[in-house]
Amino acid sequence: MLTKITRSVVLAVLCLAFAPAAATTVLSQSKPRPSDKFRQLEEILPTPNEQRAASGAPGRSYWQQRADYRINVELDDVNQRVTASETITYHNHSPDTLSYLWLQLDQNIWRQDSDANLTQTAPNLDGRVPLSQIENMLHARSFEGGYRITAVRDARGAPLKHTIVKTMMRVDLSQPLAPGASVAFSVDWNYNINDERKISGRTGYEFFPKDGNYLYQIAQWFPRMAAYNDVSGWQHKQFLGAGEFTLEFGNYRVSITVPDDHVVASTGVLQNPNAVLTPVQRARLEQARTAKNPVLIVTPAEALANESHKPTGKKTWVYHADNVRDFAFASSRKFIWDAQGHNVEGNRVLAMSYYPKEGNPLWERYSTHAIIHTLNVYSRYSFTYPYPIAISVNGSIGGMEYPMICFNGPRPEEDGTYSALVKYGLISVIIHEVGHNYFPMIVNSDERQWTWMDEGLNSFLQYLSEQEWEENYPSRRMSPQNIREYMASADQVPIMTNSESIRQLGNNAYMKPATALNVLRETILGRELFDFAFKQYAQRWKFKRPMPADFFRTMEDASGVDLDWFWHGWFYTIDHVDISIERVRLFQPLTGNPELDKGALMKERGEQPQTLTQERNQALPKRVDEFPSLRDFYNTYDALVVTERDREQYRQFLQTLTPRERELLQTGLNFYVVDLKNIGGLVSPVILDIEYADGTHELMRIPAEIWRYNSTETSKLIMTNKEVRAVSLDPRLETTDVDIANNSFPRRPVKSRFQLFKEGQGQPNPMQLEHKQPSPAPTQ
Amino acid sequence: MKFAVYILSLALVVVASGLPVAHVVSAAAAAHKFHTSFTVADYNAPERSLQITLRTFPDDLEKVLGRRSGKAVRLDRKKVTEPLLVAYLQETFRLKNAKGETVKLNWVGMDAGVDSAWLYFEAHLPEGCAGVELSNQFMFDLYDDQINLVNVKQGGRKHALTFKNGDRFQPLAPR
Numbered sequence: 007m008l009t010k011i012t013r014s015v016v017l018a019v020l021c022l023a024f025a026p027a028a029a030t031t032v033l034s035q036s037k038p039r040p041s042d043k044f045r046q047l048e049e050i051l052p053t054p055n056e057q058r059a060a061s062g063a064p065g066r067s068y069w070q071q072r073a074d075y076r077i078n079v080e081l082d083d084v085n086q087r088v089t090a091s092e093t094i095t096y097h098n099h100s101p102d103t104l105s106y107l108w109l110q111l112d113q114n115i116w117r118q119d120s121d122a123n124l125t126q127t128a129p130n131l132d133g134r135v136p137l138s139q140i141e142n143m144l145h146a147r148s149f150e151g152g153y154r155i156t157a158v159r160d161a162r163g164a165p166l167k168h169t170i171v172k173t174m175m176r177v178d179l180s181q182p183l184a185p186g187a188s189v190a191f192s193v194d195w196n197y198n199i200n201d202e203r204k205i206s207g208r209t210g211y212e213f214f215p216k217d218g219n220y221l222y223q224i225a226q227w228f229p230r231m232a233a234y235n236d237v238s239g240w241q242h243k244q245f246l247g248a249g250e251f252t253l254e255f256g257n258y259r260v261s262i263t264v265p266d267d268h269v270v271a272s273t274g275v276l277q278n279p280n281a282v283l284t285p286v287q288r289a290r291l292e293q294a295r296t297a298k299n300p301v302l303i304v305t306p307a308e309a310l311a312n313e314s315h316k317p318t319g320k321k322t323w324v325y326h327a328d329n330v331r332d333f334a335f336a337s338s339r340k341f342i343w344d345a346q347g348h349n350v351e352g353n354r355v356l357a358m359s360y361y362p363k364e365g366n367p368l369w370e371r372y373s374t375h376a377i378i379h380t381l382n383v384y385s386r387y388s389f390t391y392p393y394p395i396a397i398s399v400n401g402s403i404g405g406m407e408y409p410m411i412c413f414n415g416p417r418p419e420e421d422g423t424y425s426a427l428v429k430y431g432l433i434s435v436i437i438h439e440v441g442h443n444y445f446p447m448i449v450n451s452d453e454r455q456w457t458w459m460d461e462g463l464n465s466f467l468q469y470l471s472e473q474e475w476e477e478n479y480p481s482r483r484m485s486p487q488n489i490r491e492y493m494a495s496a497d498q499v500p501i502m503t504n505s506e507s508i509r510q511l512g513n514n515a516y517m518k519p520a521t522a523l524n525v526l527r528e529t530i531l532g533r534e535l536f537d538f539a540f541k542q543y544a545q546r547w548k549f550k551r552p553m554p555a556d557f558f559r560t561m562e563d564a565s566g567v568d569l570d571w572f573w574h575g576w577f578y579t580i581d582h583v584d585i586s587i588e589r590v591r592l593f594q595p596l597t598g599n600p601e602l603d604k605g606a607l608m609k610e611r612g613e614q615p616q617t618l619t620q621e622r623n624q625a626l627p628k629r630v631d632e633f634p635s636l637r638d639f640y641n642t643y644d645a646l647v648v649t650e651r652d653r654e655q656y657r658q659f660l661q662t663l664t665p666r667e668r669e670l671l672q673t674g675l676n677f678y679v680v681d682l683k684n685i686g687g688l689v690s691p692v693i694l695d696i697e698y699a700d701g702t703h704e705l706m707r708i709p710a711e712i713w714r715y716n717s718t719e720t721s722k723l724i725m726t727n728k729e730v731r732a733v734s735l736d737p738r739l740e741t742t743d744v745d746i747a748n749n750s751f752p753r754r755p756v757k758s759r760f761q762l763f764k765e766g767q768g769q770p771n772p773m774q775l776e777h778k779q780p781s782p783a784p785t786q
Numbered sequence: 787m788k789f790a791v792y793i794l795s796l797a798l799v800v801v802a803s804g805l806p807v808a809h810v811v812s813a814a815a816a817a818h819k820f821h822t823s824f825t826v827a828d829y830n831a832p833e834r835s836l837q838i839t840l841r842t843f844p845d846d847l848e849k850v851l852g853r854r855s856g857k858a859v860r861l862d863r864k865k866v867t868e869p870l871l872v873a874y875l876q877e878t879f880r881l882k883n884a885k886g887e888t889v890k891l892n893w894v895g896m897d898a899g900v901d902s903a904w905l906y907f908e909a910h911l912p913e914g915c916a917g918v919e920l921s922n923q924f925m926f927d928l929y930d931d932q933i934n935l936v937n938v939k940q941g942g943r944k945h946a947l948t949f950k951n952g953d954r955f956q957p958l959a960p961r
């Protein structure tokens with residue numbers, strides 16, 4: 007194979023320096039394009055200030071607003087309506103005087119004239135349109151959604167002027183709110199709850215036709231304070247459906263009135279268990295706090311009995327939550343309920359799951375375990391879970407997160423069997439949504455502006471958690487190989503794109519940043535440095551509001567590694583990794599020993615092919631043969647034949663060398679130059695696997711800075727006394743290189759997935775779906 | 787059958803225009819907003835065949851086939867699922883040769899994991915890719931924001947196509 011490696015013999019040896027082989031030197035006439043890939047980010051990032059320090063930490067004058075809520079809400083199970091009133095106490099910690107406040111009216115996204123509806127592009131009506139889709143469209147057109155705000159009053163009960171602007175409401179204060187001051191005011195409202203199966207969107211009810219019952223998952227259900235911060239002022243960018251929420255922390259006291267046969271799951275700690283739980287339920291809950299496995303608070307048999315029940319009145323469940331940025335709850339008479347206490351790094355947490363019988367046997371087996379597992383792993387990588395409760399609820403919503411509570415959709419089939427797809431889909435979604443407690447519920451990033459800051463970071467930790475659930479857990483879409491097609495595609499926007507303008511949200515805001523962090527951790531920083539820096543970010547910004555620059559700066563500040571090139575390439579461009587090994591050249595130094603050097607040159611000459619013309623001319627009669635007197639010294643002289651003079655010069659040369667220099671000269675080193683080309687544009691570390699003729703391998707991990715002088719072409723020197731047989735790039739597929747056909751030298755044909763499958767060698771995916779009957783659930 | 791539905795769709799559009807049409811607001815931004823399929827179409831010159839590998843998400847595939855057949859579909863039950871899948875592909879992944887004739891797709895097989903499902907099929911193109919057009923409507927009936935990425939390789943040349951809702955036929959190779 008060595009024949010494919012260009013061989014050049016270095017001509018000079020004195021002083022052990024190498025002159026470049028003349029044949030390989032090409033003088034370039036054009037100026038090289040300047041490399042911008044390692045340019046520092048300061049000119050793009052906002053200037054550090056008193057609120058946000060240059061280190062990426064909160065500045066010495068960091069501030070954020072606070073909003074405390076007292077809410078009374080009643081759930082109407084007959085008409086599927088919410089009626090409620092709230093008192094908000096708003097604390098102005100900003101240095102600014104505010105003459106009006108902005109509130110978010112998220113339910114207004116379902117008004118018939120909402121921007122979300124009006125700007126919705128036409129659905130695809132080509133081909134077969136299922137009747138269910140048409141029915142959903144008709145239902146959506148007749149749904150009377152949106153808030154009816156019935157009163158806005160000040161603390162003394164006098165009406166406050168308020169103006170509704172689509173999904174936002176401005177409340178004009180009678181007195182401007184000075185820095186450091188607080189104001190209390192109240193709002194009354196009601197709205198119709200959406201049928202989540204027909205109009206989906208993070209909240210709603212699910213109707214079960216077989217037993218006639220409803221299951222409510224209630225969120226974005228109260229007028230919430232818009233955030234006011236040092237970067238955006240009021241963050242009142244309208245809610246269009248994709249950009250989620252930007253919220254302030256506060257304490258909540260919420261009284262939830264429901265039919266008296268309902269079971270409520272909620273953000274916060276239940277304040278009146280004696281009024282709403284039976285003595286048996288309270289005893290089981292007590293037992294659950296120290297149990298080693300989930301304990302049933304409402305058993306499947308009890309839940310089944312409740313299904314045919316009719317309520318005799320109402321019950322009010324009272325909850326209190328400290329330091330949360332939002333509040334959500336679920337309610338149904340169908341709920342089975344299990345709980346298990348758990349100590350997360352010293353914090354006692356009650357992990358609980360609520361699910362209808364339709365969720366079993368999956369939910370009783372996996373949900374609460376998945377919650378606890380998530381808290382363990384996420385706490386290790388960020389900060390100790392600070393809340394006393396962590397809940398997972400099954401309903402129609404596919405997966406949505408709120409403080410202490412999340413809604414998760416996957417269920418088995420009606421016969422109780424399930425595919426591996428559904429099983430792992432459930433575990434993954436619970437990890438993901440419980441994980442959102444950390445990002446963005448506690449590290450309170452601005453979701454309306456930057457989806458990646460919570461979804462990307464959360465998807466990354468989700469991946470780490472899944473890999474600690476079981477060996478070779480089939481993590482969805484998070485491994486470096488799975489991003490390659492997206493990275494190579496043309497229809498992209500950078501990660502640093504506003505949430506509402508992102509194309510291909512899942513690939514852009516979940517998978518690409520998660521993969522980027524994976525590459526940063528495994529390939530660029532290493533686990534120890536990365537984990538330290540990531541934890542710094544989480545700890546610095548918990549219960550605060552970070553911006554992208556705070557993340558970028560903290561990761562550099564804490565790791566001690568300049569990552570500007572990485573943020574620039576991965577977050578601000580749509581470049582991809584595609585590095586090619588263009589060629590490998592071999593240089594062998596002259597030893598100075600004429601026997602060896604001239605011998606090598608002679609051998610090389612002997613290997614030169616005879617040209618066709620030379621071959622044909624050989625048989626022609628020559629004049630010097632006819633007249634031998636024409637021959638002289640030059641007819642027999644061969645510069646490569648060793649002369650006595652050569653030997654004498656070599657002896658003299660050796661005497662000028664130190665013993666160390668003499669030793670170096672004898673080693674017979676080979677110098678291989680690997681020429682690399684960056685085709686995809688995204689700068690990446692270079693990982694080379696060197697295969698030697700003796701069958702051994704050597705792995706070279708070269709930092710991305712090898713590209714700093716020239717980001718399109720570079721080369722790497724390999725010094726060895728062995729012979730190199732082959733060189734390959736990124737042998738373990740860790741850099742997201744999109745084209746592996748150019749990753750080896752000499753080129754090795756790469757069989758396509760199609761060819762492998764068709765030849766019947768298609769490696770069965772280790773995650774191959776298998777239809778298995780679930781084994782019986784463990785008994786309590 | 788198709789024709790009747792098309793009329794129904796048209797009627798819907800007419801009724802809807804001029805009215806504020808309330809719509810299904812796109813699903814919660816939870817863990818599932820990956821509405822993308824990835825296709826590699828490799829022209830195998832000796833076999834005169836376009837060899838196609840389409841990667842999609844198995845849950846989406848189960849959902850779309852389930853909606854069309856009106857019953858729960860599971861990819862691990864290949865005997866029942868494959869005919870549905872082949873019919874769906876013929877309808878949504880359409881190739882036209884230079885004469886404008888529909889090119890039949892030959893089913894090769896499927897490889898389904900928890901993370902991804904790979905569909906393998908071929909199209910016989912004796913004249914190569916010149917003048918051939920593709921319309922890739924895969925999953926457009928499930929998601930309005932579905933995007934289908936296609937990488938075509940012929941000889942040493944690569945060509946990338948992107949299909950979004952509303953896109954029709956595009957040439958397989960640059961003219």
Ligand SMILES: [Zn+2]
Nearest residue numbers: 461815816817
């Ligand atoms: Zn999420």
